Amino acid sequence: MKRRLMLVxxxxxxxxxxxxxxxxxxxxxxxxxxxMCPVCGTxxxxxxxxxxxxxxxxxxxxxVDRCQSKRQxxxxxxxxxxxxxxxxPPDRGFDGSAYVMPLAGGLAALAAAVLLLGxxxxxxxxxxxxxxxxxxxxxxxxxxxxxxxxx
Amino acid sequence: MTxxxxxxxxxxxxxxxxxxxxxxxxxxxxxxRSLDQALQEGRRPAPPALRLPRLGAAGERALxxxxxxxxxxxxxxxxxTPCREETPLLARWQRRLAGRGGTVxxxxxxxxxxxxxxxxRKFGVAYPLLRDRDGxxxxxxxxxxxxxxxxxxxxxxxxxxxxxxVDDGFRRRQIEPLLQERA
Numbered sequence: 001m002k003r004r005l006m007l008v009x010x011x012x013x014x015x016x017x018x019x020x021x022x023x024x025x026x027x028x029x030x031x032x033x034x035x036m037c038p039v040c041g042t043x044x045x046x047x048x049x050x051x052x053x054x055x056x057x058x059x060x061x062x063x064v065d066r067c068q069s070k071r072q073x074x075x076x077x078x079x080x081x082x083x084x085x086x087x088x089p090p091d092r093g094f095d096g097s098a099y100v101m102p103l104a105g106g107l108a109a110l111a112a113a114v115l116l117l118g119x120x121x122x123x124x125x126x127x128x129x130x131x132x133x134x135x136x137x138x139x140x141x142x143x144x145x146x147x148x149x150x151x
Numbered sequence: 152m153t154x155x156x157x158x159x160x161x162x163x164x165x166x167x168x169x170x171x172x173x174x175x176x177x178x179x180x181x182x183x184r185s186l187d188q189a190l191q192e193g194r195r196p197a198p199p200a201l202r203l204p205r206l207g208a209a210g211e212r213a214l215x216x217x218x219x220x221x222x223x224x225x226x227x228x229x230x231x232t233p234c235r236e237e238t239p240l241l242a243r244w245q246r247r248l249a250g251r252g253g254t255v256x257x258x259x260x261x262x263x264x265x266x267x268x269x270x271x272r273k274f275g276v277a278y279p280l281l282r283d284r285d286g287x288x289x290x291x292x293x294x295x296x297x298x299x300x301x302x303x304x305x306x307x308x309x310x311x312x313x314x315x316x317v318d319d320g321f322r323r324r325q326i327e328p329l330l331q332e333r334a
Binding site: 038039051052054055056059079080081082083084094097101108111112 | 161162165172175228229230231232261262263264266284285286287
C-alpha cells in the first residue's frame with residue numbers, strides 16, 4: 001500500500017509541472033489583435049470601451065482560465081459571434097474577394113506591364129521619334145559669328 | 152475605323168468589375184432601411200426572412216411560426232444599456248399580449264450566450280428568445296443600434312418600426328390597433 005502511495009505521489013509530482021507549464025496556454029492580450037469586436041468594426045485590441053468588447057474580453061479570460069488554447073478560443077468566439085469574430089475575413093462568398101482582389105489586381109498589373117514591355121520592344125525603327133536636324137558647317141560658322149557679335 | 156485595342160477593353164472590363172463589386176458591397180450594407188421607406192409611404196412590406204436558433208434551447212424558430220399573431224420583434228443584447236430599461240417593459244407587454252393573439256419575440260444579437268441567458272433571467276423574460284449570433288438577421292431588418300423593434304401584423308407584414316427603445320406610447324399607437332385587426 002505504501003509503495004502504491006509513493007508511486008502515485010511520484011506520478012503526480014512528475015505531472016504537476018507539465019500541467020503548470022501548459023496552463024494558461026495563451027493570454028487575452030495575445031488574442032486581442034487576432035479577433036474582432038463585432039459591433040465596433042475594429043480588432044478587440046483597439047476597442048477598449050465598447051460594452052461588447054468588454055464582454056468579449058471577459059469571455060476570453062474565462063476560456064484562458066479553463067486552459068483553452070488560442071485555436072480553441074477562436075473557435076468558441078466564432079461559435080458565439082460567427083466568422084466575423086476573426087480579424088481575417090472568411091475566404092468564402094463575397095468576403096472572399098478580400099483575398100481575390102489584391103491577387104487579381106497584382107496579376108492585372110503584371111499583365112499590363114508585360115504587354116507594355118512587349119509593345120515597347122516590338123516598336124518598329126520608323127516609330128522612333130525624329131532626331132533633331134543636324135547643323136551644317138555653313139550654318140555653324142554663321143551661328144558662331146552671330147554669337148561672337150553678341151559677346 | 153478606329154481599332155479598339157485589347158488593352159483598353161481589358162482595362163474597361165476591370166474597371167467595370169471593380170465598380171460592380173463596390174456597388175454590390177454598398178447595396179448589401181444599406182439596402183435594409185427600405186422597410187422604413189415603405190412604412191413612410193403607407194405600405195406594409197413583407198419582412199426579410201428570419202429563421203434563427205432559439206436562445207438557450209434546441210431547435211430553430213421562424214417568423215412564419217407566429218403567423219396570425221401580432222409579433223413584436225425586439226432586437227437586443229445583454230451588453231446594450233438601454234435594453235436594460237426596455238426589457239422589463241417588454242416582459243409586461245408579453246403578459247398583456249399573450250391572451251390577445253400577440254407575442255413579443257426577442258432576438259439576441261452579437262452576444263455571449265451565458266450573458267444573454269443571465270440577462271433574460273434577471274428581467275423575467277417569458278417570451279420566445281432567438282439568437283442572431285453574427286447580427287446578419289438584424290442587418291436584414293436594417294438594425295444599426297440596439298434596441299430596435301419591428302412589429303408585424305397578423306398577416307406577417309411589417310406594420311411599425313422603432314429605431315430605439317420603445318415605450319407605452321408606442322404600444323398604444325402602433326400595437327393596440329393591430330390587435331384589433333383580423334388575420
